[in-house]
Amino acid sequence: MTNLNSRTPASFLExxxxxxxxxxxxxEHMAERDLLFHDDVAQTILSGSFPADPQTxxxxxxxxxxxxxxxxxxLLRLTADSPDLLAVIKQEGKV
Numbered sequence: 001m002t003n004l005n006s007r008t009p010a011s012f013l014e015x016x017x018x019x020x021x022x023x024x025x026x027x028e029h030m031a032e033r034d035l036l037f038h039d040d041v042a043q044t045i046l047s048g049s050f051p052a053d054p055q056t057x058x059x060x061x062x063x064x065x066x067x068x069x070x071x072x073x074x075l076l077r078l079t080a081d082s083p084d085l086l087a088v089i090k091q092e093g094k095v
Contacts, residue, residue: 033081
């Protein structure tokens with residue numbers, strides 16, 4: 001997950017979903033490292049600006065991968081800020 005620019009949209013979404021699942025299990029650990037995703041993603045999806053059309057909605061969701069977007073930047077920090085837990089989980093998942 002070190003270079004999100006070269007990743008496909010599907011890979012970005014997979015990383016985002018993985019982070020949300022990890023937050024479900026390790027919320028306190030991730031909160032201590034400012035790596036929470038649920039609220040930010042939910043706010044994006046539930047905001048009035050998020051389009052109902054699936055194709056446009058996907059584009060809006062992928063906009064979270066913009067270089068200056070906080071969600072993207074948290075994804076970049078995920079394994080570096082938690083080498084003892086989240087990095088191990090991410091590595092184990094690449095079987």
